[in-house]
Amino acid sequence: MTSSDRIKNAFLRSKIMTAEDAASLIQSGNTVGMSGFTGSGYPKALPPALAERIEAAHDAGEKFKINLWTGASTGPELDGALSKSDAIEYRLPYNSDPVGREKINRGEIDYLDMHLSHVAPMVWEGFFGKLDVAVIEVTGVNEDGSLIPATSVGNNKTWIDCAEKVILEVNSWHDERLLGMHDIYYGTALPPNRVPIPMVSADARIGQPTFRCDPHKVAGVIVTDLPDRNAPFSPIDDTSRTIAAHLMEFLQHEVKMGRLTNRLLPLQSGVGNVANAVLDGLKDTPFHDLKAYTEVLQDGMMDLLDSGQLLTASSTAFSLSPEAAVRFRENLDFYRDKVILRPTEISNHPEVIRRLGCISMNGMIEADIYGNVNSSLVMGSRIMNGIGGSGDFARNSFISIFVSPSVAKGGKISTIVPQASHVDHITQDVQVLVTEQGLADLRGLAPKKRAQTIIKNCAHPDYRPMLEDYFARAMRDSYGLQTPSLPSEALSWHQRFIDTGSMRPRAPRASDK
C-alpha cells in the first residue's frame, strides 16, 4: 500500500505535492506550527526540504528564518536540519535537539521554554500572534477529511485549528491500527466559556479518534514512508537501580501508612534516563493494576504494560527506543486498548492532574538544600532541554518526586547545591527528592529541617561536608533564619565549576600560602 492510498478524501488527494513544492509555501518570517513530540509524529519530509531552501536563500545572501512551534522536542530531520541551516529565529516550547541546543546556548536562536500545558491555551488567547502554517504528520486521511493522528498528538489540534494554512505529511510508516488509540478532546474554549474537563479516571475517553480539519485550509499534502527517530535510553546502571529501590521502598511505606494502596495512583514519569530507569524498579514490587497518566510513554512503561502490572497508559506521545518501537508495532493489537494518546493540553492539564492525583517522578539537573529544583539550565544559563511538562505535574500531583544521581560529570558536579542556579520547581512543589544516596521525604518539613534532611539523605559523601559547613555558617551569619543563606557564597560552586571544570574545591597551591 502506498501512502496516497491512505488519503481517502478525493479533494485532499488532489493536493498531493512534493516536499519541495510544499516547502515553497512557507515564507521567511512565517510562524510555523509543526507536529512532533519527542521523536514521534513529527514531519520528516518538509523540514529537510525547507532547510535546503533556506540554505539556498542564505547562500544567495537573502535573510530567511522562521518561527517554529511544536508539541515538544522532535527528531533530527526537523529540529536538527532546521537548526543546522540557521533557519530558526524563534522556537517554542521545548527543544532537546543537540544542534538546536548548541545554537540556543550561543544566543543564535530565541528560545521560549514553556509549561507545556500553557502552550495551546495561550496560542488560542492570541498571546503569541498569528500562526501562518501548520505542518502535521498523520497516519491517514478519512473520506470525510478527518485526520488519523500518528505517534504523538502534542499541539496538533491547536495548530490545525489556528493556522491559516495546513500542510499534511501522510506517513505510511505509521501503522493504520493506530486509529482508535487517540482521544482528541474538542471541549476546550476561551474564558468565560470554559467548562469542566469531564475526565475522572486516567483511562477515560472524552474525545474523538481523529482531528477535524477544514479541507479548504489544506495547502498541500506530502506522502512519505519514513520512520520516527527516537534516541535510545542509556542502559539502566547501578545508580539508577539504587534510586529506583529507594523510591519503591518509599511507596511501599506509603501503602503501609494507608496513604496509598497497592494500586497506587496514576503514574507520571518524566523524560530522560533516570525517570525511565525508575519505572523498571516497579517490576519487583507488589504494586498491581496500575495506570499511567503521563506525558510521554517510554520503554519502561511498555515493559510494565507487557507484564500486565500496568493496565493502561495515557500520554501525549510515544517516546520509545528504536527496539521498543519495533516491539510496539509487532504487538500493536495488544497495546491498542491499553494506550491513549491525548492532546498535550489535556495530558498535562492541571485540572486533570490534580483531580486524578498523579504520582509524578521527574529527572532534574540539581536541587538546592531547601528543595528548589532546577530542571533546565546548567550553571543557571546553559539550557539542557527545558521545563517541559514537569511543572504541570510537579505542582498538581498527589506527590511530586524528583530523581537524580547525586553527582554529574564523573563527580565534578554535585547535584545538591547550596542554592539552585535557576529554579523551575519551587520548594513548595517538591515533596520527595531521591538520589542513589537516599531519599528525602520533605512533606511537612519547614526549610531548615528540609536542608538537614536533604544534605544527610541525598548529598554525595564528597560534597556532604561542604554542604554541612555552608549550612552551619549560614545558620550563624544569614540575614534571616527562615532559609539561611549566604548570597556571596550561594552560587560559588557553580562559579568554581565554570572557572575550574569542577565544583570540588581546588587543591591549595603554593601561591595560596
Place this chain on the structure above:
Amino acid sequence: MTSSDRIKNAFLRSKIMTAEDAASLIQSGNTVGMSGFTGSGYPKALPPALAERIEAAHDAGEKFKINLWTGASTGPELDGALSKSDAIEYRLPYNSDPVGREKINRGEIDYLDMHLSHVAPMVWEGFFGKLDVAVIEVTGVNEDGSLIPATSVGNNKTWIDCAEKVILEVNSWHDERLLGMHDIYYGTALPPNRVPIPMVSADARIGQPTFRCDPHKVAGVIVTDLPDRNAPFSPIDDTSRTIAAHLMEFLQHEVKMGRLTNRLLPLQSGVGNVANAVLDGLKDTPFHDLKAYTEVLQDGMMDLLDSGQLLTASSTAFSLSPEAAVRFRENLDFYRDKVILRPTEISNHPEVIRRLGCISMNGMIEADIYGNVNSSLVMGSRIMNGIGGSGDFARNSFISIFVSPSVAKGGKISTIVPQASHVDHITQDVQVLVTEQGLADLRGLAPKKRAQTIIKNCAHPDYRPMLEDYFARAMRDSYGLQTPSLPSEALSWHQRFIDTGSMRPRAPRASDK
C-alpha cells in the same frame, strides 16, 4: 442579644465554657487547626487564654508548645499572642504577624510556607499527621448543629472534619446577616474518587451556606463579642497610582486587540498595599460589569462593589480596613448577594482559576531581569509573609501580573535585580511586570528579550545602568547564552545590601585607590 442566644442547638449550648477552660483542653505537643484568614474570623478568646496558660507553664519550667495551622494570617490576639509567648513550635501555612515574623526570622518558629490550595488536600491526604483540636470562630449555631461561618472560611471545613475535637467561639460581633454569604463545597474527595468542581462562573454557588459538624466532637463552646482586627492599608500614593495607570493602559490595549472585552475576566488581587491601590485605578476606566474571583476582599474591591463597576466578588475572606469593615456592616444588605465566601481549597483551586481565566495582580518583593519573582524572602532568607495564594493564581490565570514600586526602603533596594535571591514564581508564571517606571509585557518573549524589556521598562533610573552593565557583561562572559548570568555577581547586590544597608555601589574611598 447575647452570644449564647446565637447557639440554637441545645446540646452545643450545654458545652459553653470559659476561654480558660477551653484552653485547658489543649495539651503541649498538640496540633491545633484554628480559623482565620487575614484579620478575619479568627478565634479571639481562646488563643490569649492559651498563651497565658503556656506562659505560666514556661514560668514553671515546663515545655509547652503547639503546632499551629490556620487559613492564612490571623490577628494579634492569635498569632501575636501565641508568638509572643513562645507557644508555637511549628506554623503553617502563612504568617504576616510582626511578632511571628520576627521569631521565624530568628529561627525560633519552624514555619512551613505553603501554596494555600495545597493545604486542605494535603491534610486530608495525611501528609502532615493528625489534627488534634480545631478552634473555629463562627457567627452562630443552627438548631441542627450546623455552623454559620464568620468573616473568613479558610480551612475551617477541613479542620472541623479532620480534628479529633472541636472548640467553637461563637462571636456575636459578627452580623447574623452573614448567613447565606458563604458557599461551603462538600464535593471534594481523595483520589481516585475526585470529580470535577462544577463551577463555571465566578459567582456560581456550588455548596451550602453552613459547616456540617458532628456535635459529639465539640469539646467546648466559648461565647464572645470581639471585633475582627485587620490592619489599615497605606494611603494610596503617587507611586501606586502610576503603577495602576500603567496597568489600566495595558488592559485597555488588550481590549483594543480583542483579547479581552470591557467586562475583562474575573479579577484576582493579592494582599498588600500595592495590589489594593491597583484596584483603585479601575475606577476611571471603561471596564464594567466586572466580577472578582480572588482570595481576599480588600477595601479596593468594596469600593468597586459600591460604585457598581464590580457586580460580584468571590473570595475566602474579608481583608478590610477598620473603616471599610464598619461600612460593610452598615450596608450588609447591599453586599449580601454580591459577595461569596468559599473554602480556600475552592477560592484558590487551580482547576477553577484556569477554567475561569482570572486576571491576577499580585505584589512582590523583587523580580529579576528574566522575570522570576520573589514574593516572600527578603535577601533570600528573611521571610516577609509567604507565598500564600500567589502561586495558585499566577500559574493558572489568563494573565499573571506582578506589581511593585521599582525601589524599596527609600531607594536603597532595587526591586529589579540581576537574579532573584529566592524564587516563588518562575519566569513561565509571570506574563506582565509593572513598576511606577512602566510595564513590561513579557508574553512570547524569549529570555534575553525579557531582560532587555524589564530593564528598560521597569527598573529605576538609578539602577538601570547597573543592570544594563550586568546584562552586557553576562552576554559576553556567561557559561550559556539562554539566560546569560554571572554566578559570582548575580547575588552581589543582595550581599551589598546586607553589608552596607544599600544596594547602591558604595562611594569610592581613599583606600580604594
